[in-house]
Amino acid sequence: MGDVVDRYEASDSLLAWLYVQQGVDAVRVAMSGRVEAAAGCSLLEHEALYRIDMNGRLPMSELSELLAVSPSGVTRLVERLVRRGWVERSQQPDNRRVVYAALTAEGRRVLKAATGPTYRAAVAEEFAEPLTDRDLADLKRIGRKLLEAHGKWDAQRFAPN
Template structure:
């Protein structure tokens, strides 16, 4: 192989990375236009709802956002009345994020339906059933290989 020619592995990585970026941009625009919040804000609401109440450190990891970035994100959600923070009296170093009733309402009645429609059209729309099954299998394999598979958080 010529040094200037990318390998199949490199092309697979680049196509996947750029494809995910393109889908995220399209989905983000739809969520912002329809639901009035960013895609990351929706993802935070969703993750918090799944966990019931999440330590900020876990939310940071789940969203792949720095701890300071998650602090700013949660602060925006607190100001909107969608999330509340709490600290246990016996451990002031841990901060939890939980949805408020309004946050749960926004998630279930506004952002989640918009998100599901965007996934169906922007992500799955160009794919056939075999493509989706292959991506599901490959995604799980990558998560498992990097110690990120959690059967509690992902449908099997």
Template sequence: MSRIDDEWVSFGVTAALLSRLLQARAEVALQGVGGPSVIEVELLCRLAESEQGSLRMIDVADLLMVSKSGVTRLVDRLVEAGLVSRYSPPDNRRVVHAQITDKGRAVFEEARVIYAQSMRDTVERHATTEDRRNVHDVLRDVLEANGHPVETRYTNGQRTEADHAPR
């Protein structure tokens, strides 16, 4: 294997480790206050930021990069907790939507603060704001280029002038 291959392997391992570290720290913080899991927070975020607070189940699976059965189990848990409801539009009963409830919005807003603090506690001492924003931009670009848009209020689908600056 070449040195360049070794660098790509190292990159992949490092990215995977960082992802697991961030998720593990967020899980501990959220569970410490009896909050939802990280994947549940992501689903609530996606629903809260969607038009009318709902998404088709198939779109949820795509956005979260989970299987159809995985998203069904995830939504089942949130329905049971009263955070999400399911419905089928009258004009197309074959399609099922997940919709965030008022309780789900309230839980998401509380969890969002804990999640953000967990990210801040894990990263802030080790990277400047500029570093973090640059890494975020690169990660978003890679995800979007591979068909996984990261459009939420928190990325806003908009880029600032700094986002367009050459790297």
């Protein structure tokens, strides 16, 4: 990586971006394996179930945006969840163009299993363990700042209970 970065005149902001991006990817890979082994769903499927559950039901377009997945990608994802019996799709009679995703009872059971002790342990061990309390506080502050700068901060979704 050193040669590539050197060729592009590595700056602090470039290196910070690369380290954060690659760090998040490494944590996702480690956590996904653990969540999949415990609950039978991928980390992306878990996040989709979580996002849908937080809203009761969610338009596919909004789910696409929240997951940072293309509309066709979220359609394929939701189709897998429907086939597994975890999600159901619906449309309003007065607007058939908007498709909603909602959890089924089985989807709630899977979400509960995926968000239980295994998920919390994965977050603690794969993400938080190498960090100090100061690091975590800084990441919370920085993450919020980035969300706010891009119009993605929603206190109701992100604020602790």
